[in-house]
Amino acid sequence: MQYVTHAFQAVFGWDRAKAQKHMMEVHELGKSVLTKESFEKAEFYVHQLQKYSLQATMEPEE
Amino acid sequence: MKLLSREPGRLVFRLSKQDHEALLTTLRLRPLFPRRPRSIASDADADQNLRAAQKDLDAALEQHRTEQVSDMEALMNDEARCAAQPGSGWRLILNDADAEMLLQALNEIRVGSWEKLGAPDFEAGQHLELDQENFLALWAFQLSEMFQGTLLAAMTGENEE
Numbered sequence: 747m748q749y750v751t752h753a754f755q756a757v758f759g760w761d762r763a764k765a766q767k768h769m770m771e772v773h774e775l776g777k778s779v780l781t782k783e784s785f786e787k788a789e790f791y792v793h794q795l796q797k798y799s800l801q802a803t804m805e806p807e808e
Numbered sequence: 809m810k811l812l813s814r815e816p817g818r819l820v821f822r823l824s825k826q827d828h829e830a831l832l833t834t835l836r837l838r839p840l841f842p843r844r845p846r847s848i849a850s851d852a853d854a855d856q857n858l859r860a861a862q863k864d865l866d867a868a869l870e871q872h873r874t875e876q877v878s879d880m881e882a883l884m885n886d887e888a889r890c891a892a893q894p895g896s897g898w899r900l901i902l903n904d905a906d907a908e909m910l911l912q913a914l915n916e917i918r919v920g921s922w923e924k925l926g927a928p929d930f931e932a933g934q935h936l937e938l939d940q941e942n943f944l945a946l947w948a949f950q951l952s953e954m955f956q957g958t959l960l961a962a963m964t965g966e967n968e969e
Binding site for chain 2: 749796798805
C-alpha cells in the first residue's frame with residue numbers, strides 16, 4: 747500500500763495525505779478516480795502509472 | 809540490505825555478499841515474469857482514439873522496460889554506484905532517478921511473479937502448495953518484496969518517523 751501511495755505522489759506530485767486518501771479508496775473500493783483531464787493528459791498519466799505497474803485506465807466522462 | 813545514510817537525492821545502502829547476489833539474481837529474473845498486457849481503457853476497442861492510444865501505451869511500456877533493463881544492468885555494474893567494499897560486502901549509492909528505477913523494476917518482478925502464481929490472496933492467508941513449477945516464482949515474489957520494502961522505507965523515510 748505504501749508503494750501505491752509513493753507512486754501517486756511521484757506521478758501527480760501530490761502530498762502524502764492526498765495520495766494516501768486515493769490509495770485507501772483503491773484498497774477498499776477497488777478503484778479511485780485520480781484526476782479528470784484532457785484525453786492527452788489522461789493518456790500521459792496512464793502511461794506513468796503503468797510504469798509503476800499500477801493498473802490504470804482512462805474513461806470518458808459521462 | 810541496510811540503509812547507511814539518507815540525504816536529499818542520495819541513498820547509501822550496504823549489501824552483504826549474499827544480498828548483492830540475491831538482488832542481481834532477482835533483477836535478472838525479470839524476463840521470466842512478464843506482466844499481463846495492460847489496457848489503457850476498460851473498453852479500449854471502443855473508438856479509434858483509444859485503439860491508437862492502446863498501441864502507444866504498448867510501445868511506450870515495451871520501450872520503458874527495455875531501457876530499464878539496460879539501465880539497471882549499467883547501475884549494478886557501475887563502480888561509482890555499486891562497488892565491492894573490502895571485507896564488508898557491497899555499497900550501493902542511489903540518486904532519486906536510480907531509486908525510482910530500482911523500485912519500479914522490483915515491483916514489476918513482484919507483481920509479475922505474483923500473477924504467475926495465480927494472483928493468490930496472501931493477505932487473506934491463502935496457502936500456496938509449493939511445487940517445482942511455482943517455486944521460482946514464489947522465491948522471486950518474496951525476494952523482490954523484501955528488497956522493495958527496504959528501498960521504499962528508505963525513500964520515504966518511514967523508519968525515521
